[in-house]
Amino acid sequence: MFFRYAxxxxxxxxxxxxxxxxxxxxxxxxxxxxxxGVACSINSSTVNSxxxxxxxxxxxxxxxxxxxxxxxNGIPDHPVTMGNFATPIRAQNLTINFRFTPTLGAAAVxxxxxxxxxxxxxxxxxxxxxxxxxxxxxxxxxxxxxAMGTDPWRLEAIGGAFQFGTDESNAHVQPNGQYHxxxxxxxxxxxxxxxxxxxxVGFAVDGFPVYARYGYVAATNASSGIKSVTSSYRLKTxxxxxxxxxxxxxxxxxxxxxxxxxxxxxxxxxNGRTGVTPEYPAGIYHYYITxxxxxxxxxxxxxx
Numbered sequence: 001m002f003f004r005y006a007x008x009x010x011x012x013x014x015x016x017x018x019x020x021x022x023x024x025x026x027x028x029x030x031x032x033x034x035x036x037g038v039a040c041s042i043n044s045s046t047v048n049s050x051x052x053x054x055x056x057x058x059x060x061x062x063x064x065x066x067x068x069x070x071x072x073n074g075i076p077d078h079p080v081t082m083g084n085f086a087t088p089i090r091a092q093n094l095t096i097n098f099r100f101t102p103t104l105g106a107a108a109v110x111x112x113x114x115x116x117x118x119x120x121x122x123x124x125x126x127x128x129x130x131x132x133x134x135x136x137x138x139x140x141x142x143x144x145x146x147a148m149g150t151d152p153w154r155l156e157a158i159g160g161a162f163q164f165g166t167d168e169s170n171a172h173v174q175p176n177g178q179y180h181x182x183x184x185x186x187x188x189x190x191x192x193x194x195x196x197x198x199x200x201v202g203f204a205v206d207g208f209p210v211y212a213r214y215g216y217v218a219a220t221n222a223s224s225g226i227k228s229v230t231s232s233y234r235l236k237t238x239x240x241x242x243x244x245x246x247x248x249x250x251x252x253x254x255x256x257x258x259x260x261x262x263x264x265x266x267x268x269x270x271n272g273r274t275g276v277t278p279e280y281p282a283g284i285y286h287y288y289i290t291x292x293x294x295x296x297x298x299x300x301x302x303x304x
Contacts, residue, residue: 114299
């Protein structure tokens with residue numbers, strides 16, 4: 001893989017830094033409107049006094065001719081007031097390298113961690129929760145587990161019967177304290193304050209950009225208007241054979257409850273499409289975070 005974790009980060013805030021000291025700051029917004037100016041000079045330190053955080057979010061993005069590099073601690077730079085986290089949010093030591101000039105590969109590649117936000121928070125749409133085929137309850141002893149599951153029916157973090165304690169940004173915390181988004185990062189979008197517009201929120205591990213909720217009506221026409229783009233995944237009309245009871249576990253509880261129907265929405269199987277964006281006016285393949293499954297893409301189209 002082209003991205004990697006590195007040794008602990010020593011944060012240096014200087015030069016083109018855009019630092020902030022409160023939760024309303026928007027230092028992680030990208031700068032520039034051309035390819036060579038996108039998210040190449042972000043250097044932010046944001047004190048997050050939210051009750052569930054109480055830490056400083058640090059992140060820096062730089063670019064070379066071949067590599068876009070993010071270093072950060074994974075601490076959210078926006079309010080976190082809700083959520084039932086199993087472990088406290090803790091700083092991480094992250095250095096992630098992305099291809100500066102991404103290229104589409106021959107086939108989609110499934111990945112557990114498909115992208116990182118501009119504030120260094122990871123996008124991690126799946127879960128490690130599973131249920132047995134004869135599960136009878138989401139409660140302990142009912143045949144389901146929230147973590148390290150090995151049973152066949154994989155639980156979704158959003159929209160199902162099992163509660164994963166996600167907050168107002170569809171995020172929660174892994175056992176190591178890493179805060180991560182499972183869907184639309186609502187508080188981060190509020191902070192970026194772009195309104196009903198295409199909003200760059202991060203980069204996928206293959207180097208292609210990631211946008212949230214809104215895209216152009218016509219992918220190749222920036223003057224065509226704005227809409228909430230739709231995924232091409234749909235709930236199955238009939239549950240799979242051997243699935244636990246739909247009375248106990250409504251459709252949408254499990255990953256297997258969804259099927260890809262090409263052309264039924266705006267996006268492909270990786271929740272992406274090719275078109276123009278504010279940061280890439282000449283056009284580029286890019287991903288979307290949507291309000292419905294898969295929320296965050298579960299695969300990438302580029303070479304990693």
